[in-house]
Amino acid sequence: MGGSLTEASGECTVAENSELDSKEPLATAVHDLEAAEARLAHARAEEAAAGRDIELAVEEIKDAERDRDTVEVHVTHVNEVEKASFREKLASTLQKVWDISYIELKIPHEPKDVFQTAGEHPKSLMNHLGLTLDEARQQKVIENFCFGIASETGGA
Amino acid sequence: MARANELPTQDIQAGATALDEDIPRILRIMEASSLEDLGWSRPNKLSLLVPMAGIHQGNEDHYLLRLGFQAYRKWPPSAQFVNPETKGYVYPNDQRFVPKLTSPECYTHIAYRPTPQATPVQLVCCSTTLEFYEVLHHVKPEHLWRETDTFLTTIMAIRKALTSFYGGRFSDNGQ
Numbered sequence: 271m272g273g274s275l276t277e278a279s280g281e282c283t284v285a286e287n288s289e290l291d292s293k294e295p296l297a298t299a300v301h302d303l304e305a306a307e308a309r310l311a312h313a314r315a316e317e318a319a320a321g322r323d324i325e326l327a328v329e330e331i332k333d334a335e336r337d338r339d340t341v342e343v344h345v346t347h348v349n350e351v352e353k354a355s356f357r358e359k360l361a362s363t364l365q366k367v368w369d370i371s372y373i374e375l376k377i378p379h380e381p382k383d384v385f386q387t388a389g390e391h392p393k394s395l396m397n398h399l400g401l402t403l404d405e406a407r408q409q410k411v412i413e414n415f416c417f418g419i420a421s422e423t424g425g426a
Numbered sequence: 427m428a429r430a431n432e433l434p435t436q437d438i439q440a441g442a443t444a445l446d447e448d449i450p451r452i453l454r455i456m457e458a459s460s461l462e463d464l465g466w467s468r469p470n471k472l473s474l475l476v477p478m479a480g481i482h483q484g485n486e487d488h489y490l491l492r493l494g495f496q497a498y499r500k501w502p503p504s505a506q507f508v509n510p511e512t513k514g515y516v517y518p519n520d521q522r523f524v525p526k527l528t529s530p531e532c533y534t535h536i537a538y539r540p541t542p543q544a545t546p547v548q549l550v551c552c553s554t555t556l557e558f559y560e561v562l563h564h565v566k567p568e569h570l571w572r573e574t575d576t577f578l579t580t581i582m583a584i585r586k587a588l589t590s591f592y593g594g595r596f597s598d599n600g601q
Contacts, residue, residue: 348582349575351451382568390479391589392582423583424569425552426533 341403341415345371346388348420352377364406365399371419380421388416427500428571434501434559441495442471448499448576455578472496474503475513476581480525480592487595489525491584493577497556502571503580505555506548507534515548521596524548529591532583536596552587554580 340357345367347353354374358367368385372378385399386392398411406412428434449461449468458464467475474493479486492513494504507524508515515523521536527550537546540561549557553569 346455349572349579351448351455351576351578353455386586390585391481392586393589394586418582420579420582420586422569423531423553423579424565425558426528426530 526593529587532587
């Protein structure tokens with residue numbers, strides 16, 4: 271009845287308009303929400319991508335630092351005629367390099383073994399085992415990172 | 427393994443074969459493709475000639491080491507510093523071709539007599555040389571030559587003495 275009266279009085283359009291008016295802000299809000307959610311998803315994807323980029327960059331920095339702080343070491347076992355190469359930190363001592371050499375060579379450490387430089391002019395490093403590779407190089411105890419292991423000999 | 431107080435016995439065929447076997451192993455570890463790459467030579471099946479150098483008072487002296495494999499590998503190679511012209515050693519004429527080595531592990535004598543009546547011989551006094559056993563030198567068990575050792579052990583022991591215990595060349599008067 272009222273509807274009719276409203277229709278009759280021409281108030282129907284106003285009511286409908288009023289209903290539409292009340293729906294538009296909701297639609298807008300939903301639209302805005304969806305847009306915001308889309309932006310958030312995009313931002314999250316960007317954040318994830320940036321996180322991966324950061325991890326990659328950190329790894330690259332670590333690799334660069336590793337290359338800068340380590341050197342390739344070469345060790346020859348004279349008696350067993352075997353050779354090994356491995357990377358080692360410049361901060362590692364000659365004792366540590368000697369110890370690791372046996373692991374890399376897969377040869378047991380004999381009691382009378384001597385750690386020495388390699389090449390044409392080998393010299394014993396037994397009095398310098400506490401020096402780091404860097405210190406040994408700076409003090410000219412070693413000229414390079416090539417080493418030898420040989421058994422002590424008897425003579426004199 | 428070599429034994430103390432036992433005179434080495436020669437086995438020329440075994441020595442030549444062992445040298446044939448060891449040369450490629452040692453070239454590989456020294457990253458060389460031939461003896462010539464290292465400046466070494468093999469004048470016959472049982473010998474190697476190896477140049478050596480020592481620095482004394484700022485001067486570099488050059489020597490020629492002759493390794494002999496007549497009793498190898500049960501025993502170490504013979505090791506003699508030789509006249510580079512003749513490739514031999516005649517005492518006293520060639521004594522200047524011998525470096526003075528005074529390492530407790532490797533010591534040189536230009537005319538060693540194991541007994542007063544014996545003929546003097548050049549002795550590179552080191553448990554990695556044949557002459558060391560031929561003169562029946564005292565040797566500790568841990569220093570005995572092992573059959574797994576190679577002539578590289580001999581070369582490196584002498585090189586090490588030349589690096590840290592080299593006192594120059596023997597003069598013509600033996601001093």
